Amino acid sequence: MDFRLGASAEALRAEVHDFxxxxxxHEVEERLYRTGVSHDAEYTAALAERGWLAAGWxxxxxxQGRDPLELxxxxxxxxxxxxxxxAPTVTTMxxxxxxxxxxxxxxxxxxxxALAGEIIVALGFSEPEAGSDVAAAQTRAxxxxxEWVISGQKMFTTNAHLADYVFLLTRTNTAVPKHKGLTMFLVPMKQDGIEVQAVxxxxxxxxxxxxxxxxxxxDxxxxxxxxxxxxxxxxSLQDEHSAGFGTRIDRLAEAAEAWARDEVDGEGRPRIDDPDVRECLGRCATDAEVxxxxxxxxxxxxxxxxVPEAEGPMSKLFSSEALGRNAEDLVELMGPEALRxxxxxxxxxxxxxxxxxxxxLGTTIYAGTSEVQRNIIAQRGLGLPR
Ligand SMILES: Cc1cc2nc3c(=O)[nH]c(=O)nc-3n(C[C@H](O)[C@H](O)[C@H](O)COP(=O)(O)OP(=O)(O)OC[C@H]3O[C@@H](n4cnc5c(N)ncnc54)[C@H](O)[C@@H]3O)c2cc1C
Structure with a gap:
């Protein structure tokens, strides 16, 4: 079994890694964390310039017609x-x-x-009463x-405050079963009657x-x-369900190892020599790899x-839960210091x-909660009844 991704993917990795x-x-990272907005116009433009914004197109x-492994x-x-x-990922999706x-x-x-990074599209699926059960959407068209006249409320419309369009799920028919009365629109955000409130x-x-x-x-x-x-x-949901958080666990493991090498306990012994610390680091590294x-x-x-109908959700489910589990374990190990x-x-x-x-915390909720992913795996992967 060969788990390597191939020469062209690894050559691309080296290039992207440096970029x-x-x-x-540090300044860019701090600004992104402070605003909580995963968008930077300069970054998106730089990706477009290199052909990486829509690399698979x-x-x-x-x-650049890149294959899924390169992506x-x-x-x-x-x-x-x-x-x-x-923002750029949702826009290209x-x-x-x-x-x-x-x-x-x-x-x-x-x-x-969109593919040149000049506009942003937000996803308008979830509503206060329709998240996991998104087909219950009530926003009326x-x-x-x-023309169509749209009225309603969407919840968690990430980047709507920056977006040029929102990809909006609406109800156009109430006389049929819920999945059969929905219609999608690409609504220009400059239209009158749209209000965006920060969360x-x-x-x-x-x-x-x-x-x-x-x-x-x-129309x-x-x-x-x-x-x-x-x-x-x-x-679009199929792509979302295949998300993974392995790289974030990997980075967490790296930070934890650096901490364990730098710090000493009350008796001056390096924390990395403590068997509990080593066990925790080993679990984190294993979860990153899996x-x-x-x-x-x-x-x-x-x-x-x-189509990785069950395998995509397995990746999202395992990696998002492992990210939370390892972060919690490390906080417990490091003590209150870790919460700075x-x-x-x-x-x-x-x-x-x-x-x-x-x-x-958010990773086990968006793009399908853990419970929803388990349902998908049970039904589509194991063939169990609903
Ligand atoms: C940071 C963030 C960003 C987001 N960005 C966007 C976005 O850009 N666009 C967008 O449209 N949405 C977005 N979402 C919304 C996200 O997709 C929903 O939060 C998610 O689908 C869950 O819906 P809900 O919050 O209404 O919870 P609910 O669906 O009400 O679920 C509540 C609880 O019940 C459980 N549950 C629900 N149904 C079942 C079931 N059938 N079986 C077992 N358990 C069940 C859930 O797992 C959960 O634990 C975002 C969410 C967050 C947190």
């Missing part, structure tokens, strides 16, 4: 250093759906700008001639509540057929033409442990 480390100066769309390497290197990837489903007119208008989460990420008050949208912004929104949604391999397996399946924040100059390892502990 992201040059970009992620064909050259005529500004991409994985790009993601691994960027997430390792916490680069501001969320929605671009994929637009490319597959939208009219030529919308494609021509949106895709060149009513047809009025060539600051414990995990440090800024997200938003978005209100739609009789927002009028031309050309409908993505896919009326009442076929569920089919359009599932194209997480990276699970994600590589899901990617490899995708590359060979198999990133913004406190005396924090051990620049506050990496504390930041990871908080950050891990």
């Amino acid at each position: 992201v480390r040059d970009f992620m100066t 064909p050259v005529e769309w500004g991409g 994985l390497v790009l993601a691994e290197e960027m997430t390792y250093v916490d680069a501001p990837t969320i 929605v671009s994929k759906v637009i490319h597959a489903v939208a009219t030529d007119e919308v494609k021509r208008e949106v895709l060149p700008k 009513l047809r009025d001639g060539d 600051y989460t414990l995990s440090g990420e800024r997200t938003n509540i978005t209100y739609f008050n009789d927002v009028r949208v031309d 050309r912004w409908r993505i896919g057929e009326v009442d076929q929104g569920w089919r359009v949604m599932t194209v 997480s990276l391999l699970l994600q590589r397996r899901a990617t490899w399946l995708a590359e060979t033409g198999t 924040s990133y913004f406190e100059p005396t924090a051990p390892q620049n506050g990496r442990i504390e930041h990871t502990l908080r950050y891990s």
